[in-house]
Amino acid sequence: MAYIKQISFGCFAVLALILVGVLTWPVNALSAEQNDAIVQNCSNIKQSLQQLQRADSRTRAYLGSAYETISTRFITPLNVRMVRNNLTSTDLFRIQNDFSSAQAIFRDSYVDYMRELENLIATDCTRAPEDFYNKLISARNKREELRSVTKQLADLANEQYQTVEELRNTL
Numbered sequence: 001m002a003y004i005k006q007i008s009f010g011c012f013a014v015l016a017l018i019l020v021g022v023l024t025w026p027v028n029a030l031s032a033e034q035n036d037a038i039v040q041n042c043s044n045i046k047q048s049l050q051q052l053q054r055a056d057s058r059t060r061a062y063l064g065s066a067y068e069t070i071s072t073r074f075i076t077p078l079n080v081r082m083v084r085n086n087l088t089s090t091d092l093f094r095i096q097n098d099f100s101s102a103q104a105i106f107r108d109s110y111v112d113y114m115r116e117l118e119n120l121i122a123t124d125c126t127r128a129p130e131d132f133y134n135k136l137i138s139a140r141n142k143r144e145e146l147r148s149v150t151k152q153l154a155d156l157a158n159e160q161y162q163t164v165e166e167l168r169n170t171l
Contacts, residue, residue: 038129
C-alpha cells in the first residue's frame with residue numbers, strides 16, 4: 001500500500017516540479033512568462049497528469065477494497081458478536097458509523113476528484129493556459145479533500161484497533 005501511495009504521490013510530485021517556478025498560487029491572471037511556460041511544457045504536463053490518473057485509479061481500487069474489507073470482515077462482525085453476547089461498546093458502534101460515513105465520503109470525493117482531473121486533462125493548455133491553471137488548482141483542492149478523507153479512514157481503523165485491544169484486555 002505504501003508503494004502505491006508513493007507512486008501516486010510521486011507522479012503528483014513530478015507534476016508539481018514541472019510547475020514549480022512556472023506558476024504562482026494566485027488564481028487570477030498569469031504573467032506572460034507563466035503562460036509561455038505552460039504552453040511550452042503542455043505535453044509534458046499532460047503526460048504527467050495521465051500517469052497520475054492511472055496511478056490514482058490503482059490506488060483507489062486498492063484503498064476501496066481495503067476499506068470494504070475492514071468494514072465487512074472486521075468492524076461489522078465484531079459489533080454483531082458483541083450484541084449477541086450482550087456486550088456493549090458505544091465506541092465500537094460509533095467507529096462503525098463514522099467509518100461507514102467516511103467510506104461514502106471517500107467514494108464521492110474520489111468521483112469528484114477524477115472528474116476534475118479528467119476535465120483538466122481535456123483542457124487544451126496550449127490554447128487556454130490560464131483556464132488550464134485554474135482547473136489545476138481546482139483538481140489540487142479536490143485531491144486534498146480526498147487525502148483528508150483517507151487520513152480520516154486510517155485514523156478510524158487505528159482507533160478501532162486500539163479500542164479492540166482495550167476491550168480484549170478487559171475481558
